[in-house]
């Protein structure tokens with residue numbers, strides 16, 4: 064199997080190289096302008112020549128053989144040149160379909176002139192040329208009436224096809240090719256056509272309905288549409304093209320239904336009484352189903368529907384730097400050494416088996432009957448010393464197997480390329496929320512894990528042992544699998560160099576505070592605001608989940624996609640948020656508790672609502688990785704560390720001090736330790752990926768995190784009664800009457816948005832009217848009735 068793979072690789076890598084070479088012909092901006100102008104004018108000239116050829120070709124034809132003669136006069140508007148080139152393309156070539164060549168040439172010039180991304184142009188050429196050939200063959204059917212229509216290519220190809228397939232066969236083939244074009248290029252499918260017709264008919268019905276009952280315009284008849292201006296990402300951003308995307312977000316009516324009955328008076332003295340019962344309508348399944356039927360499921364990716372995931376060719380193939388070579392001599396030598404060493408300690412071996420990994424080989428030993436494994440375990444250090452090689456790790460016993468494992472580093476370690484892990488079927492077919500391809504295990508299997516299940520990751524390793532490469536591997540994995548609508552990164556990089564490359568994908572994948580300029584946070588003091596803002600985001604998301612009666616982000620998003628949640632009530636599609644903190648030790652040293660508290664809070668609570676933390680540190684000392692942090696980060700990665708103590712701090716186990724560095728790592732998700740060779744992704748590769756993503760159409764701005772007002776200014780705002788929301792008193796009355804401290808109740812009763820309701824709740828908390836946030840439960844209301852509320856507010860004012 065492994066051999067097959069290595070054989071395939073060279074052929075795979077050859078094909079893309081050809082593709083990459085084409086655009087690598089780098090032109091300066093000036094050259095592009097000159098060449099672009101030339102091509103535009105040339106395209107225009109072709110258009111003129113072709114048009115005039117259609118009118119004058121019969122007259123000019125006799126002159127064609129003597130075009131080089133200066134005295135020969137042609138009728139073509141571009142004279143001999145026009146007549147010659149048109150004859151070549153139209154008469155001898157593709158007939159009238161050749162006009163597409165003129166248009167494509169013009170377009171190429173236009174793209175060069177304005178320095179647009181060539182990605183789309185390639186598609187124009189591909190489909191344009193195909194369409195030209197098809198049209199030419201199609202017009203070949205009419206060659207007898209007008210030979211000019213299909214040109215020689217059209218006529219000959221048509222003739223050739225008819226000889227083999229007959230007229231009907233050729234027509235069927237052409238029809239089939241037309242379908243292929245419609246489906247792949249114009250994306251026309253039966254479902255789309257039926258949705259279009261259904262929408263048209265419902266629009267007409269609505270039109271009639273609104274004419275008849277114009278005044279009773281209920282919410283259900285209104286259509287909420289999201290309009291978004293998208294700035295195309297030309298490298299210099301000099302031009303702005305406005306694209307309007309409309310997505311039907313029809314609200315689901317959940318207004319209370321009021322029914323009233325009247326109890327008539329039985330005799331004259333009696334008074335009749337009207338009884339009103341209010342019944343809250345449930346979110347109707349059928350209504351949501353109908354919306355899904357009409358408009359399809361909500362598609363969060365629609366805004367960037369043309370987004371293309373980075374291609375595997377952007378990653379380098381390191382497979383030639385070694386391949387899996389089984390060095391028999393080395394294996395034999397190590398085996399003998401192990402057998403001899405153990406013999407010195409009077410441990411006999413029954414059976415020994417070797418598994419060759421990318422950087423280390425695992426020798427699995429079954430000791431002779433009667434030898435207790437605990438004996439080997441006690442001799443662990445002595446055996447390691449006797450084998451005298453860096454990176455030896457003894458696992459006694461291997462969990463679940465009852466054998467003893469000795470890991471010995473290979474003389475020629477192999478680089479595990481990111482390309483090979485990304486291309487592995489395990490990663491490609493991973494049905495995970497946030498799949499990460501870490502690298503390869505000792506048995507050469509790609510290890511793919513779900514960050515969403517971890518749910519947070521702690522990473523440690525001495526300097527230069529592969530931590531930054533590891534972080535890049537994680538981020539790269541997510542970039543290869545997740546659409547910009549599905550995941551956002553918050554990057555904290557005090558070293559200011561490691562993560563800056565990701566700046567290029569700011570408007571696709573990064574999230575930042577509303578008032579900050581840079582998405583990547585390099586200033587420690589700003590980290591505190593961001594962490595607190597994430598806590599607010601977390602609280603808001605919990606409220607949304609509670610309103611939607613779901614337990615986690617996955618269920619919430621599924622419900623939102625099925626159009627069962629009303630965007631008018633603040634519901635929205637929630638992307639996952641991955642917070643990456645490089646050099647956590649540095650942060651703790653400068654900011655201390657202020658950072659630790661929100662991190663611990665996020666780590667404790669954020670798993671259900673899709674915020675995941677990855678924290679990396681060089682110094683895994685106990686004052687950096689405190690008990691509170693450790694307790695909430697069950698998933699840990701250790702690259703090589705300098706001491707056994709460090710290894711114990713990070714893994715609760717030794718072993719990380721025995722690693723060999725360069726991406727050799729131990730991974731645990733709470734139970735056993737797995738030794739992995741981390742996938743290697745170099746800075747230029749990450750740069751290329753970011754460049755590829757960054758050059759595509761983006762969102763107008765980075766994803767906005769909620770605004771965080773730091774504590775000092777926050778309390779002054781709350782204490783300052785004059786700055787309270789104008790609906791503050793009304794809101795207090797609503798909550799005290801209902802005895803329920805929920806933002807969604809305020810939204811419904813006061814008809815306000817989610818953010819405003821959240822702000823009012825905060826002000827109510829500051830005024831001691833409602834209690835603090837309690838996770839999934841509603842807040843407690845601290846005042847029992849309206850009279851007490853009035854007294855409370857009066858006391859405050861005086």
Ligand SMILES: Nc1ncnc2c1ncn2[C@@H]1O[C@H](COP(=O)(O)OP(=O)(O)OP(=O)(O)O)[C@@H](O)[C@H]1O
Pocket residue numbers: 478479524525526527528529530531532533681725726727740741742743744
């Ligand atoms: N997975 C890997 N495979 C092969 N070589 C690696 C791997 N990871 C790291 N290396 C090698 O180790 C070098 C240092 O790695 P890296 O920059 O990730 O270290 P670091 O732990 O982040 O160091 P620092 O903490 O100082 O930033 C790399 O330049 C590379 O040559």
